[in-house]
Amino acid sequence: MEVSVDKDLCIGCGVCEGITPELFSLENAPTAEVLSSPVPEEVQEAAQQAAADCPEDAIQVEESEAHDLAPENAERDIIVDEFADEDREDIDQIFKEKKMKAIVDKDLCIACGICEGIAPEVFSLQREPYAEVLLDPIPAELEDAVEESKEECPEGAITIEA
Ligand code: SF4
Ligand code: SF4
DSSP, X not given: OEEEXXXXXXXXXXXXXXXXXXXXXXXXXXXXXXXXSSOOGGGHHHHHHHHHHOTTOOEEEEOOXXXXXXXXXXXXXXXXXXXXXXXXXXXXXXXXXXXXXXXXXXXXXXXXXXXXXXOTTTEEOSSSSSOEEOOSSBOGGGHHHHHHHHHHOTTOOEEEEO
């Protein structure tokens, strides 16, 4: 599931943030910012609720069938499930704090697959002719693998934002 906010419609009322602070933030107001898209499974219902309650219909929710069926997405869901089993509040906090972000420069990437080999939960070459980043933000226990992928990428195509 993908979520976006139409900045031209959003009036910064904060209704969405009140319903799903893991997904929406008014920290950089005047308009709501989406913190995590694709939307983690456990907050998808709340995302739908926020879209329904937005007084300006500024929130678009898209079910991405291809993405939901992709095997790499299943891997992501397993990770999310593991978090949820450990401590539900932990994953909420991880998404809220929006820690590490990984970016692949598709103009530099030569699709060698090294990053996917090191961190298959994060990088995938299955859907694109370049490495695609599956998780945003990067869960804490995968940060080392992402750092290693960045180091090992022969084209310097991976950048990391803290
Ligand atoms: S509920 Fe709608 S109008 Fe209000 S902050 Fe969220 S996106 Fe903007
Ligand atoms: S290691 Fe670098 S060049 Fe190779 S697939 Fe990953 S991002 Fe692309």
